[in-house]
Amino acid sequence: MVKESREHWLVLSYWANVDGMACSHHIDDRLKHLARLGVEAEVITGTCGPRPGGWGRRWHRVPSVTATGYQFEVRQLTRRLRKPWRRLVRLLLTLPVLPLYSMEKHVARLHSTFWWCISAAAAGLWSTRNGRHELIYSTGGEMSAHVAAALVARVRRLPWIAEMQDPIVYQGFGRSSFSRYVARRVERLVHSEAAAVVYVTETAAHRAKLRTNGRARCLVIRPGAEPLSRLGARERGSKMQVMHVGTLRRDRQAETLLEALRRLAVRLPEARDEIKVSLIGRMDGPTRRAMERFPWPNMVTIVGEVGRDLAHAETMEADLLLLIQHNSPVSAETIPSKLYEYLLSGRPVLGLIHHNPELEALLVEAGHECAEVDDVPGIERALERAHERWRKGALYTRPSLPYTAEGAARNLIEWSCCLRGSEAEERRERGNQ
Numbered sequence: 001m002v003k004e005s006r007e008h009w010l011v012l013s014y015w016a017n018v019d020g021m022a023c024s025h026h027i028d029d030r031l032k033h034l035a036r037l038g039v040e041a042e043v044i045t046g047t048c049g050p051r052p053g054g055w056g057r058r059w060h061r062v063p064s065v066t067a068t069g070y071q072f073e074v075r076q077l078t079r080r081l082r083k084p085w086r087r088l089v090r091l092l093l094t095l096p097v098l099p100l101y102s103m104e105k106h107v108a109r110l111h112s113t114f115w116w117c118i119s120a121a122a123a124g125l126w127s128t129r130n131g132r133h134e135l136i137y138s139t140g141g142e143m144s145a146h147v148a149a150a151l152v153a154r155v156r157r158l159p160w161i162a163e164m165q166d167p168i169v170y171q172g173f174g175r176s177s178f179s180r181y182v183a184r185r186v187e188r189l190v191h192s193e194a195a196a197v198v199y200v201t202e203t204a205a206h207r208a209k210l211r212t213n214g215r216a217r218c219l220v221i222r223p224g225a226e227p228l229s230r231l232g233a234r235e236r237g238s239k240m241q242v243m244h245v246g247t248l249r250r251d252r253q254a255e256t257l258l259e260a261l262r263r264l265a266v267r268l269p270e271a272r273d274e275i276k277v278s279l280i281g282r283m284d285g286p287t288r289r290a291m292e293r294f295p296w297p298n299m300v301t302i303v304g305e306v307g308r309d310l311a312h313a314e315t316m317e318a319d320l321l322l323l324i325q326h327n328s329p330v331s332a333e334t335i336p337s338k339l340y341e342y343l344l345s346g347r348p349v350l351g352l353i354h355h356n357p358e359l360e361a362l363l364v365e366a367g368h369e370c371a372e373v374d375d376v377p378g379i380e381r382a383l384e385r386a387h388e389r390w391r392k393g394a395l396y397t398r399p400s401l402p403y404t405a406e407g408a409a410r411n412l413i414e415w416s417c418c419l420r421g422s423e424a425e426e427r428r429e430r431g432n433q
Helices: 022-036 067-077 083-107 116-127 144-156 168-172 177-193 202-212 255-267 285-292 308-315 329-333 338-345 357-365 376-391 405-432
Strands: 007-013 039-045 059-061 135-139 160-163 196-199 217-220 240-245 275-280 300-304 320-324 349-353 369-372
Touching (some): 007 022, 039 116, 116 144, 144 160, 168 177, 168 329, 369 376
Parallel strands (some): 240 275, 275 300, 349 369
């Protein structure tokens, strides 16, 4: 039911309407539910995704104003061109800014999206000049959206909710000491200026609160996902189809999975003809080479990057879905967004997790299995159990529907009303003193 009186929110997210980006899917899925529930959103985003139809002047694609940001956006926009053309177009478009790019990289070594905060803040101040907005909501992964939101909220004196897919402090890892310092400072800024900071796990919210000791209220809202359009039991085929959907690179790789599969194939020769692992999505060179070196090529296949709709279709053809976490500290404080789609699919899930009791509890409570991502024997045993169940025709589960994008949107609206009521009460109390 749509509310009669509509609210106006300013939404800042570097990633929006970008196919295959998890942090984009968080806000993409939520916007239509916010609209249906009475929130008229005006979106400020980067240039990497197109403007969706029907938004008109309420969707602003704002480019970066620095050489590093410009080059990053050129690379993103040309990613789907064929390799010879891609290289030529990138060279022609980025050659004029190469000196500035080199200087920025040597001086600050910040992520290329950081300085988007300048143009996003300017666009946000312009959009809020008429005083129609009741709330600022920043999300989308990159810390630049939160920096821009902090400036707009301070100048316009508007309440602000910041949402984190991964805690900001980890965005500085693996870079310069200055980058780590900036990440810590931005995290403190968010917790001191925002009315609330939304996390996806209790662990992340608790640790951030301890690190910053800020005034912002820490909330936990599971992002959820959209129910898949085609559900139902899958008929058993000649092979047990095992699928992973998502990016594999850096600390999230498939080496331990492949080693566990190799050991299982040595012990159980029949598994060589009965198990097929498909990896869907982007992957780095080491993962691709590990796949190519696998002793039984018929057991593994690289599907590569596909659109979201096709990824959903492939998901429904799986007998077993794989969830692989990063082998890094951030994994203890976050939950891959792909999990919520997996839970809604009604397919069994094997989670390869990294020191994350909350994720383990979600999987076990829904009837799925998990193992530590670096525990090769544990992964081997889990694959063997799944294979045994598949051979008996007992490898199935029911769709689990506790977390949906609509539910997340409702929670966000309810919290925004509570927070604004609390802030108004505090202002009245300060006025009476």
